[in-house]
Amino acid sequence: MTYSKMEPVLAIYPGSFDPVTNGHLDLIGRGAKIFGRLTVAILRNTEKDHPLFSLTERTEMLREVTAPFSNVDVDCFHGLLVDYARERKAHVLLRGIRAVSDYEFELQMAMMNRKLEPGLETVFMLPAVEYSYLSSRLVREIARLGGSVSGLVPIAVERRLRAKVI
Ligand code: PNS
Numbered sequence: 154m155t156y157s158k159m160e161p162v163l164a165i166y167p168g169s170f171d172p173v174t175n176g177h178l179d180l181i182g183r184g185a186k187i188f189g190r191l192t193v194a195i196l197r198n199t200e201k202d203h204p205l206f207s208l209t210e211r212t213e214m215l216r217e218v219t220a221p222f223s224n225v226d227v228d229c230f231h232g233l234l235v236d237y238a239r240e241r242k243a244h245v246l247l248r249g250i251r252a253v254s255d256y257e258f259e260l261q262m263a264m265m266n267r268k269l270e271p272g273l274e275t276v277f278m279l280p281a282v283e284y285s286y287l288s289s290r291l292v293r294e295i296a297r298l299g300g301s302v303s304g305l306v307p308i309a310v311e312r313r314l315r316a317k318v319i
């Protein structure tokens with residue numbers, strides 16, 4: 154995907170966001186600073202994935218927490234990420250790397266996406282160190298078992314998690 158240097162760079166930040174965490178939000182803030190436009194693209198999971206939050210709920214939460222960023226929008230996709238990126242005429246895929254343990258899988262995905270669409274660049278960014286141990290999976294588990302997720306997710310998400318697991 155070639156683009157004119159005058160055109161704002163569109164980056165796609167894909168993920169499951171089940172739910173969005175403060176680590177995701179930190180990365181969105183960093184991405185919004187360096188890319189002209191940033192689309193947070195939620196994967197429409199298959200039925201068998203059993204996400205905790207529906208696509209509608211995940212979209213609502215992401216729209217609420219990204220509202221302060223004027224160049225960020227929220228969308229969803231299914232199928233291959235490169236097909237969605239092509240459709241959106243995106244230039245960059247943004248992914249976060251929290252620790253070395255993320256690197257191997259992220260490298261494999263980035264290389265495969267490059268093979269499928271050589272014109273699309275994957276850019277990795279690092280979240281703040283205090284979020285380096287944070288994941289949506291752990292947040293779901295802590296909430297389900299009655300632990301506190303304060304400081305790990307935005308307040309709006311904390312409220313929804315509490316309502317969900319009661
Ligand atoms: O939040 P996650 O689970 O880390 O996000 C993973 C995601 C959505 C980026 C990845 O599963 C994905 O891109 N899925 C779409 C299907 C696809 O393109 N698969 C090939 C990847 S090389």
